[in-house]
Amino acid sequence: MIDKQSPIPIYHQLEEYIKQLIENGKLKPDEAIPSEREYSEQYQISRMTVRQALNNLVNDGYLYRQKGRGTFVNKQKVEQKLQGLTSFTEDMKERGMVPSSRLISFEIIPAEPQLARKLDIKENTPVYEIKRVRMADSLPMALETTYLPANLVKGLTEEIINKSLYQHIEEKLSLTIREATQQIEASIAKETEVNHLQVESGSPVLLIVRTSFLEDGTPFELVKSAYRADRYKFVHTMQRAAK
Amino acid sequence: MIDKQSPIPIYHQLEEYIKQLIENGKLKPDEAIPSEREYSEQYQISRMTVRQALNNLVNDGYLYRQKGRGTFVNKQKVEQKLQGLTSFTEDMKERGMVPSSRLISFEIIPAEPQLARKLDIKENTPVYEIKRVRMADSLPMALETTYLPANLVKGLTEEIINKSLYQHIEEKLSLTIREATQQIEASIAKETEVNHLQVESGSPVLLIVRTSFLEDGTPFELVKSAYRADRYKFVHTMQRAAK
DNA sequence: TATTTTTAGTTGTATAGACCAAAAAGTTCT
DNA sequence: AGAACTTTTTGGTCTATACAACTAAAAATA
Structure with a gap:
């Protein structure tokens, strides 16, 4: 899923991957996605890199965060x-x-x-x-x-x-x-x-x-x-x- | 300008400070702001913290970046x-x-x-x-x-x-x-x-x-x-x- | 049983450093 | 003076780590 050798930045790969899951409906609104540390360990990448990916998705309205709880999928926007x-x-x-x-x-x-x-x-x-x-x-x-x-x-x-x-x-x-x-x-x-x-x-x-x-x-x-x-x-x- | 002891996050303080300069017109459109490393040294804060502030301002449309050149003030948008x-x-x-x-x-x-x-x-x-x-x-x-x-x-x-x-x-x-x-x-x-x-x-x-x-x-x-x-x-x- | 305290897990903030790629500035050579 | 090369500066990516703030569930206590 994540190719560290690729010239495409890791955070961008993760971003696209999660975006796919949301648009395909495999991740549903208000569902929690794996925690930052889970992504970090699973793909052997730094937590800060995971955060960069998630932050972008939050800015684009795909996800929202709740301190102490987790990161969740946003409702699809008519917008x-x-x-x-x-x-x-x-x-x-x-x-x-x-x-x-x-x-x-x-x-x-x-x-x-x-x-x-x-x-x-x-x-x-x-x-x-x-x-x-x-x-x-x-x-x-x-x-x-x-x-x-x-x-x-x-x-x-x-x-x-x-x-x-x-x-x-x-x-x-x-x-x-x-x-x-x-x-x-x-x-x-x-x-x-x-x-x-x-x-x-x-x-x-x-x-x-x-x-x-x-x-x-x-x-x-x-x-x-x-x-x-x-x-x-x-x-x-x-x-x-x-x- | 930056108070490290304040409960307000450093990146947020820097963000507000720069935003002020823009809104007051002290930083003009297309003018370059100090480099990330300069902010980092001047206020004795990590470059990543500076980046967090600048990223937010870029997302809000106050700034734009150019690799190898610098970070610049955006035109005020009505939008x-x-x-x-x-x-x-x-x-x-x-x-x-x-x-x-x-x-x-x-x-x-x-x-x-x-x-x-x-x-x-x-x-x-x-x-x-x-x-x-x-x-x-x-x-x-x-x-x-x-x-x-x-x-x-x-x-x-x-x-x-x-x-x-x-x-x-x-x-x-x-x-x-x-x-x-x-x-x-x-x-x-x-x-x-x-x-x-x-x-x-x-x-x-x-x-x-x-x-x-x-x-x-x-x-x-x-x-x-x-x-x-x-x-x-x-x-x-x-x-x-x-x- | 009900309440309080602890604990584990989560995101948030921050650091220090490393290397890369693009652009600009400086230097050398022609 | 101009061209080619080198160095410096800039933002872009990434790592590894630490602690704070907050939440929810588990454990201890009354």
């Missing part, structure tokens, strides 16, 4: 899943619904000052503007407008949009979205939203504005969405930095 | 701040506003089935119910109801609530909140919300339900808030898990 999702499609699949879209408009427009600032491009730089009604299980869920700098995503077609814009971006253009900032607020449905979402006037909507960034920090897209409040709830898990 | 905040007070301070509260009611009630399930306690177990109007710069911002299992937080008084509930929990009871799940949705202000938040009937509100968990995963509190949509925007940065 991991939620952190990863960036698109409506992924979000809906996660909720067990079937996502679909209806394209309203698709054009290239010059970036207005406000948009240009958010995407960190010059004014009037061409951007794609994609308006879509997003549906879950064939029912209108959100009205979404996506803005993409045209120079970053060339040769976009209606077909690509209808298929999977994200897949195209990640696989064909090999761009990776590293992080996203979301601003969420409540509002009352405007007229276009009333029409496209098929809600009564005066209905509440959840507005989400998401800005995504590439690995080097370049702003990549701006997505403005208006969700039907009666159908959509935003769920989010946050972890506190250890003091 | 870090956002992840850390758990209370209305912290949130408002972060936004540069002055938070305050007005207590509406404070009592111990038996947990209803739904609440009991969310807090993972038995039905009718006593819980504190605290209703407050939360204000920012003296203007009503949110109507908040907090539920705390009475067995976890004993001897709560009005005074404590008005002072700082979180400080009391973390320092006096030495409980640490590790993570929180939030559900966010949009709605129309109900009558009590209309009254306490001083909005017109039909106004949109942002509803946030937060469940906080302790280090071992025990549910600790449930907070239901209704924010004035015209004054409050929820901001959230998420990072994508590396593939």
Whole structure:
């Protein structure tokens, strides 16, 4: 299990080994794992090395410790899943619904000052503007407008949009979205939203504005969405930095 | 600076000391801090102890390391701040506003089935119910109801609530909140919300339900808030898990 | 039987040292 | 001046050990 001759650090080998056991369910939540000294003796490695492995797993949320009692397996976190999702499609699949879209408009427009600032491009730089009604299980869920700098995503077609814009971006253009900032607020449905979402006037909507960034920090897209409040709830898990 | 006789661990003292220097701006982003060996010699402590302090600061995002070069101060991240905040007070301070509260009611009630399930306690177990109007710069911002299992937080008084509930929990009871799940949705202000938040009937509100968990995963509190949509925007940065 | 004390086991803190690998700085040679 | 080599400094990994703080179970005591 542990190869001392390997160029891979011992603590890392142990870390991966324990992580496997947890993810395979061989170690169950709240179950105690062997003590540090047990690992130390079993694999003939220093206890400090074992601690390094366990500390990393504690920091990653896989384990938790209790002084005088032992080290235990943490509950699997939904958070991991939620952190990863960036698109409506992924979000809906996660909720067990079937996502679909209806394209309203698709054009290239010059970036207005406000948009240009958010995407960190010059004014009037061409951007794609994609308006879509997003549906879950064939029912209108959100009205979404996506803005993409045209120079970053060339040769976009209606077909690509209808298929999977994200897949195209990640696989064909090999761009990776590293992080996203979301601003969420409540509002009352405007007229276009009333029409496209098929809600009564005066209905509440959840507005989400998401800005995504590439690995080097370049702003990549701006997505403005208006969700039907009666159908959509935003769920989010946050972890506190250890003091 | 470092007191070896103190009951506070040495690594923790060093950690706080360096953190201070960063937050005070005496150490600037991308500036190199003294090497591990320098700290070790200057304070006559083991290099491993220094490493423990630095590792914690790296994990918390205050520092980053480069093999062969040194250890450097990280850029202040908004994200870090956002992840850390758990209370209305912290949130408002972060936004540069002055938070305050007005207590509406404070009592111990038996947990209803739904609440009991969310807090993972038995039905009718006593819980504190605290209703407050939360204000920012003296203007009503949110109507908040907090539920705390009475067995976890004993001897709560009005005074404590008005002072700082979180400080009391973390320092006096030495409980640490590790993570929180939030559900966010949009709605129309109900009558009590209309009254306490001083909005017109039909106004949109942002509803946030937060469940906080302790280090071992025990549910600790449930907070239901209704924010004035015209004054409050929820901001959230998420990072994508590396593939 | 009930209570207190002891004991064994656990994680937490800390030390002193060793060697490695990467980067930077200094030195020598061309 | 520039290139190639050597030395120094830095963080990364690992060992072996010691004692403290805490928990839970066992043993001794009332």
